[in-house]
Amino acid sequence: MRRGGAALVSWLACSAAAQRSPRIVNGVTAVEFSLPYQVSIAAQSRHNPHSFYHSCGGSLIHASWVLTAAHCFPSWPPVAAAHQIRVHFHHLNRSAAQNHACAQVLSVSEIHVHEAYNNRTLANDIALVRLASAAACAEPSSPSYDESMLV
DSSP states (O other): OOTTHHHHHHHHHHHHHHHHSSSOSSOOOOOTTOOTTEEEEEEEOSSOTTOEEEEEEEEEEETTEEEEOGGGOOSSSOOGGGEEEEESOSSTTSOGGGSOTTOEEEEEEEEEEOTTOOTTTOTTOOEEEEESSOOGGGOTTSTTOOGGGOO
């Protein structure tokens, strides 16, 4: 398992319980930019198709792939164009330019929800999201490559 893999598995196992809770229990504020592989999944606003809001979290597992929870996509089938991935955004209310040099907003090309996902029991609550383009700082061929960008 890659560095941090056990933490990711633990996070995914707890994600369903945290989703039902009105707040995070026993959490701590992350040190700014200390979790570069953590991404924000933004969903398109129903009222304004040009506006996106943070709806879920995920982890970069490859420069072009994000691992997240299936419950992050409540509509069926999930629509890739209705989501964006915000990479290296510690401050969700700021633009990419006001965040880290590696901050990007990327389009989604595919969403793969586990075929046995059950939205009532949250069994198999896992999904993979393919990015339309690779996260620059997570791409080994990029001059700005940072290996800590990946879980």
